[in-house]
Amino acid sequence: MSKQDIFFNHITKGNTCKGDYITLGSAMLDGETLTNAYVNVPLKTMNRHGLIAGATGTGKTKTLQVLAENLSEKGVPVLLMDIKGDLSGIAQPSPGHVKIDERMEKIGLPFEPKSFPVEIMSLSEQNGVRLRATISEFGPVLISRILDLTETQAGIVAVIFKYCDDNKLPLLDLKDFKKILQYATDEGKDEFKEAYGRISTASTGAILRKIIEIEQQGGDLFFGEKSFDVED
Structure with missing residues (x-):
C-alpha cells in the first residue's frame, strides 16, 4: 500500500462521524490536496474551544467563513467579531472564479454560490444594530x-451600586x-x-479618572439605553 493510500485511509477513518457534522475541506499530503x-x-x-493559526494569507479568515457558513446551513447561529470587515461577505453569494472551481474539484465537493443570513451589529455609530448596555446591567464586579480597579476601589463601586439599588436609582x-x-x-x-461607611475622596478620584479614560476610548457610546436584547 502506497504512502498516499495509507494517509488517505487514516484521514477517512479519523474523520468518520456518528452524528451530524460539518466538512471543512480535504486533507493535504506533501503540499497536494487529496x-x-x-x-x-x-x-x-x-461548542468547544479552538485555535485557527497561520501566517498571513494561509486561509485563517476563509476557514472562519467556511465554519460560519456550514453552521448556518445546520441552523446554528454564529457570532463573529469582524474587526476588519473581512467576514461580512458571506451575506452575498460568490460571483464564482476559475480558481474556486479548480480548488473545489481537487477537494471533491460541488461548489454552489450561496448567501447566508447576516445581521450586522456595531459598538460604534456605524451602520448596524447598536449594541448597548446600562451600567446597572453590567454590575459592580464587571x-x-x-x-x-484595585480591591479598595472595587469595594467603593460595590457600595455605589448598593446605594443605587437601595434608593431605586x-x-x-x-x-x-x-x-x-x-x-x-x-x-x-x-x-x-x-x-x-466613609468613602475615600482619593479613591473616588482615581475611579473617576479611569471612567474618563474609558470615555476617551469611546466607551460612552456603548453604555446607555436602549439595551440590546437578543429577543428583539
Whole structure:
C-alpha cells in the first residue's frame, strides 16, 4: 500500500462521524490536496474551544467563513467579531472564479454560490444594530474589571451600586456613574458614611479618572439605553 493510500485511509477513518457534522475541506499530503479525503468536525463538538493559526494569507479568515457558513446551513447561529470587515461577505453569494472551481474539484465537493443570513451589529455609530448596555446591567464586579480597579476601589463601586439599588436609582450611562461618585464624596458624604461607611475622596478620584479614560476610548457610546436584547 502506497504512502498516499495509507494517509488517505487514516484521514477517512479519523474523520468518520456518528452524528451530524460539518466538512471543512480535504486533507493535504506533501503540499497536494487529496480528493475526497474530507476533514469533518462533529457538530456536537463545535461548542468547544479552538485555535485557527497561520501566517498571513494561509486561509485563517476563509476557514472562519467556511465554519460560519456550514453552521448556518445546520441552523446554528454564529457570532463573529469582524474587526476588519473581512467576514461580512458571506451575506452575498460568490460571483464564482476559475480558481474556486479548480480548488473545489481537487477537494471533491460541488461548489454552489450561496448567501447566508447576516445581521450586522456595531459598538460604534456605524451602520448596524447598536449594541448597548446600562451600567446597572453590567454590575459592580464587571465594571470594576473593565476599569482595572484595585480591591479598595472595587469595594467603593460595590457600595455605589448598593446605594443605587437601595434608593431605586438607575445607573444608565457613564455620566450617571460619575455623578453618583461625586455625590458620595460631596453633598452626600454624610449619608454614605452613616449607611455604608466613609468613602475615600482619593479613591473616588482615581475611579473617576479611569471612567474618563474609558470615555476617551469611546466607551460612552456603548453604555446607555436602549439595551440590546437578543429577543428583539
